Amino acid sequence: MDHQQTEADPPKGGLSHCAVDAITAVVFFVAGVIMMVDNFRIGISWAADGPESGYFPFHIGLIICIACVVVFLKSLFGKRRNREVFVTWDRFRLVLLVLVPTAVYVLLIQLLGIYVASAFFMAAFMRWLGKIPWIKTILISVGVNILLFWMFEIQFLVPLPKGPLEALFGY
């Protein structure tokens, strides 16, 4: 399968639309196989009182696999293949510029609590990606989070993850 995917690559940089399509189909195919294997373990046959627990999900996995094969074949050999580049590198850079900070942010939530992490995240995002002046950045990021704190902790009493700073204030 691998050499077919690289074959579908356009000459210059970046995966083509149909290559990504094929890769996605392979990934989902694997997910379907995992589903089938795990449910086969539980039992997929017909017990005395009807189908066993694995029956339904096993067949779901089976259908995923079949549909994935069709999508995979269509993406490689279909007539109306989309050979355009899936995403150009500088566009993808923009996506990563959001995705990576968001991942760091989720990590920070665990360490600092959601409010402090959010304030840092918003400030960093606004300052670096939006080139927004410092004063505005700080006012908005701190202000929004104080508002959120007031809404969730005080008004709706929804407990959200809190860190050292909130502990300092006795929350």
Add this chain to the structure above:
Amino acid sequence: MDELSALIHGFGTVLSWYNLGMMFIGLVLGVIIGVLPGLGGPNGVAILLPLTFTMPPTSAIIMLSCIYWGSLFAGAITSILFNIPGETSSVATTFDGYPLAQQGRAGNALTASFTGSFVGALSGVLLITFLAPMVSKFALRFGPPEFFAVFLLTFCSFVGTDKKTPFKTIISMMLGFGLAAIGMDTVSGQLRMTFGWSELLRGVDFLVVVIGLFGIGEILVSMEEGLKFEGKSGRINLKVVLQTWKELPKYWVTLIRSTVVGCWMGVTPGGATAASFMGYGLAQRFSRNGHKFGTGEIEGVVAPETAAHASGTSALLPMLALGIPGSATAAVLLGGLMIWGLQPGPLLFVEQKEFVWGLIASMYLGNFVGLIIVLSTVPLFAAILRIPFAIVAPIIIVVCAIGAYSVNNAMLDVWFMLLFGVIGYVLKKLSYPLAPMILALVLGDRMEDAFRQSMLGPGTGLHVFWSNGLVGTITTLALIMLFWPLVSLIWRRIRSASNGSKNGDVTAPHHPSP
């Protein structure tokens, strides 16, 4: 008229200060959510759902359904003023809406689209008021096999009506079923697909998936498109409104046609997006000035908006009467129902009269109040889009994270949200439809329960689904829907063969059987 007295009783429920307040908050939030890129009906409702756990269910659903109406109204604002559809259902509105705004007639376009929306929604609510009780009464006779057959019909018609990518619809749907199956099996108590991971015991919550797919995924897509908002001014004054309203009755045929299309597409899960395109397409084909469509015709704004709203509203009909949602947002609302401790299904009309009729009454009122709100405050909401994306995006991400965390108070869910954000980004770019996944995820357990309950007892097998006339009809209908493209292809082949093949090339969708 049982329905009317029940409805009047429902109005009594709605007309309390608390519920009216919730309605107002819901509508305003809905419009904001609809205007913002990256937030839409499904994930807006999903994020706010955890906040309603402590509210009385009636007030909660009034607020959440009003968010839905608000976001439907708001889709038109961005389409017309910025040429950017805020919701996928308002893509067709940009075709004529933006040209109108360029000609300086944004006010007329907005008024026409809001009024069209209102008419569409009102017809949807009327349909719900009178048809839903009947459907639910009929459905009281349903046993597990019938319910399974109806579920099957819903999902098959999703596949059958998707002309472009039926197999992607199947994959998306089946992934939803797979995700729903993770965790403890409700019948036998066995663990499924947890791979020894105790955090997976409770399964993957649909709210987290919705927030990831529609929230984070949408942000990533918008980021890639590099949003620049250059909007037209959207001032509306009373004169423009009255002038447009005077013009609207001319388009009564379009209004009726779009309403019918929308209601049909809403009840069968065709979705508001398909309905709006169909409404536009039909209007273009049958209207006297159809050839001018795309250059700024009021009719071209009315047609898709009316259909989208009619469809969005009537998507709640099967949700209320049968417990089967007709759209992604309706699916999230249905999930909410289960969280509030209400059992969705035909019994809802019997056991939870106050809730159901309160909701229906709130639809009348909510759409009316919504119309007034959007007509009077468009410039305010349009101003939101002029806030730099670098400020809006992180706030949306933070709100999504809070929403995902508060579903189960679990950090793992926030990571899942991120994961589904990436998945959503890729799937959206590969034009996988996402609504079937949400529907399958919400309904998965119930569909499986229905299946297994029909299989209880000795001597059962798949023939149970043809054991009596009713269930047999529904199951057969489901299979016909599933293979519909194939059926229509064969039908056209036969016809063109007998007609001496005038135009031999059949442009039917290619759909090999699985």
